[in-house]
Amino acid sequence: MTTLAPSPSRVRAITSRNISALRSGPEYWVTVLSGVFEPLMYMLAMGVGLGSLMTSGHWTVDGKEVSYLQYIAPAMLASAAMSGAVSETLIHFFFKLRYQHTFEGMLATPIRPVDIVAGELLWALIRSAAYIAVFLAVIATLGVTTPARALVVFPAGFLVSFAFGALGMVVATRLRGPQDFDAVVVGQLALFLFSGAFAPLSRYPEPLHTLAALLPLYHGVELVRGTAFGHLSLALAGHAAYLLALGVGCLTWTARRIELGDD
Amino acid sequence: MTTSSLAVMERHLIAYRRLWKSSALSAVLTPVLFMVSIGVGVGGFVDEVDGVPYLAWIAAPLLLSAVFQQTAQESTSRVFHELNTTRTVHAIVATSAGVRDVLVGRLLYLMIRVQFSTVCFLAIAACFGAVRSWWILAEPLVAAAVAIATALPLTALASTITDDTYLPAVSRLITVPVVLFSGILFPPTKLPEWAAAAVYASPLWHGVDLARAAALGQRPDWPLWAHIAVLGVWSAAGYALSSRILHRRVYDGNS
Numbered sequence: 001m002t003t004l005a006p007s008p009s010r011v012r013a014i015t016s017r018n019i020s021a022l023r024s025g026p027e028y029w030v031t032v033l034s035g036v037f038e039p040l041m042y043m044l045a046m047g048v049g050l051g052s053l054m055t056s057g058h059w060t061v062d063g064k065e066v067s068y069l070q071y072i073a074p075a076m077l078a079s080a081a082m083s084g085a086v087s088e089t090l091i092h093f094f095f096k097l098r099y100q101h102t103f104e105g106m107l108a109t110p111i112r113p114v115d116i117v118a119g120e121l122l123w124a125l126i127r128s129a130a131y132i133a134v135f136l137a138v139i140a141t142l143g144v145t146t147p148a149r150a151l152v153v154f155p156a157g158f159l160v161s162f163a164f165g166a167l168g169m170v171v172a173t174r175l176r177g178p179q180d181f182d183a184v185v186v187g188q189l190a191l192f193l194f195s196g197a198f199a200p201l202s203r204y205p206e207p208l209h210t211l212a213a214l215l216p217l218y219h220g221v222e223l224v225r226g227t228a229f230g231h232l233s234l235a236l237a238g239h240a241a242y243l244l245a246l247g248v249g250c251l252t253w254t255a256r257r258i259e260l261g262d263d
Numbered sequence: 264m265t266t267s268s269l270a271v272m273e274r275h276l277i278a279y280r281r282l283w284k285s286s287a288l289s290a291v292l293t294p295v296l297f298m299v300s301i302g303v304g305v306g307g308f309v310d311e312v313d314g315v316p317y318l319a320w321i322a323a324p325l326l327l328s329a330v331f332q333q334t335a336q337e338s339t340s341r342v343f344h345e346l347n348t349t350r351t352v353h354a355i356v357a358t359s360a361g362v363r364d365v366l367v368g369r370l371l372y373l374m375i376r377v378q379f380s381t382v383c384f385l386a387i388a389a390c391f392g393a394v395r396s397w398w399i400l401a402e403p404l405v406a407a408a409v410a411i412a413t414a415l416p417l418t419a420l421a422s423t424i425t426d427d428t429y430l431p432a433v434s435r436l437i438t439v440p441v442v443l444f445s446g447i448l449f450p451p452t453k454l455p456e457w458a459a460a461a462v463y464a465s466p467l468w469h470g471v472d473l474a475r476a477a478a479l480g481q482r483p484d485w486p487l488w489a490h491i492a493v494l495g496v497w498s499a500a501g502y503a504l505s506s507r508i509l510h511r512r513v514y515d516g517n518s
Binding site for chain 2: 027028030031034035037038041042044045046048049050052053054055058059087178179180182183185186189190193194198199203204205208
């Protein structure tokens with residue numbers, strides 16, 4: 001079973017290839033930077049725009065009253081962590097695999113599939129970490145979190161990226177082609193809209209409420225919101241365990257699948 | 264509309280047979296997900312807007328946002344690939360069809376998709392009590408006008424792009440902000456003046472105002488002629504620009 005362990009130097013080679021792709025011109029930079037723009041736009045439109053239609057006093061975290069903008073801001077961090085990771089490991093990974101044939105050249109060298117999986121995931125995590133850092137600055141400015149608590153929020157966001165990065169790879173290996181892209185986009189939108197980012201899940205009627213509580217981004221949002229507001233509880237450990245198990249499970253599954261070569 | 268335009272439309276419909284299930288489902292599901300997530304989840308905390316419950320206030324506009332997104336996707340990524348990857352556009356103009364047929368044929372094909380999702384979504388929105396007037400029958404017209412005023416300018420833009428890495432950025436920097444700020448979830452009057460002015464320039468806002476007025480049986484914020492004028496200007500300018508750019512790309516050999 002030694003074949004399942006990635007080699008650190010080869011993983012580093014895969015990750016550096018992605019980093020050097022940034023030097024090829026402005027295109028990739030525009031893509032990476034625009035990824036953080038989208039959740040920021042959501043935060044402004046919902047938090048400021050929609051928030052202006054509400055009377056105050058509805059939104060509380062841990063019994064403390066907060067503004068709607070403060071309520072959704074940490075959730076947007078979780079969402080940015082998710083989309084940063086997923087846009088690399090799902091769609092971009094699929095294009096490299098199927099259309100750009102990026103991995104074929106690599107596999108002609110001593111690099112093995114498992115190194116590629118680990119290297120691409122590592123790059124996805126680096127990209128998400130940059131998004132998380134931007135949002136940490138945003139939520140600190142909004143008074144949601146303090147620099148000390150940010151030290152806990154960062155790994156919480158990182159865990160969200162890890163879980164979704166690994167989940168994205170599982171989906172990428174299952175995609176048949178462009179006919180599945182719509183389903184991927186709607187799936188990601190559903191995770192986002194029913195993550196409890198915009199309203200507590202208890203606002204939804206019953207079958208929907210329970211279903212939404214099983215979705216992974218809900219656990220990400222709860223974890224990030226809880227740590228950001230410094231509301232530490234045992235439930236947070238549960239959310240973290242859920243995300244960790246999801247990430248490890250998906251990663252193992254992908255590595256096995258690639259090792260078996262059943263493509 | 265010529266036989267060649269219809270042939271182009273038919274070509275797109277044939278290619279769509281492989282994609283239509285997930286595509287049609289996502290076109291209907293996207294506004295429904297927003298309606299339930301925001302309308303039901305957040306709507307209870309929002310006071311009535313213009314004397315209407317929040318869910319009903321956003322339902323018809325959400326349809327327009329889905330129409331806009333569907334059209335934007337079709338007019339950016341798809342146009343890009345047909346010009347650069349599959350070069351379908353070059354193949355089409357190698358026949359008796361011209362650039363005009365490329366544009367009109369694609370619009371006709373889009374109309375079929377847009378009208379399908381409009382009817383499906385309105386049926387669902389009616390179940391949520393969000394359809395309150397017979398003026399709703401005008402909704403397909405509004406959806407068509409927004410689709411045309413969106414498709415043509417974006418086709419012009421996509422025809423100038425030669426690197427597909429820019430495509431996600433077009434979606435995140437243009438489509439998403441337009442959807443979020445075009446008066447669907449909150450009125451543009453809540454924005455600072457400069458931002459509101461930008462919103463009034465977007466074709467989506469004009470469709471949103473008309474769609475909301477039709478669904479609720481209210482008077483639109485702007486007079487009808489003003490909406491028609493703005494949508495008309497976007498469509499005409501988009502047509503002029505996209506046909507010129509496409510012409511250059513496919514006939515001048517510098518593609």
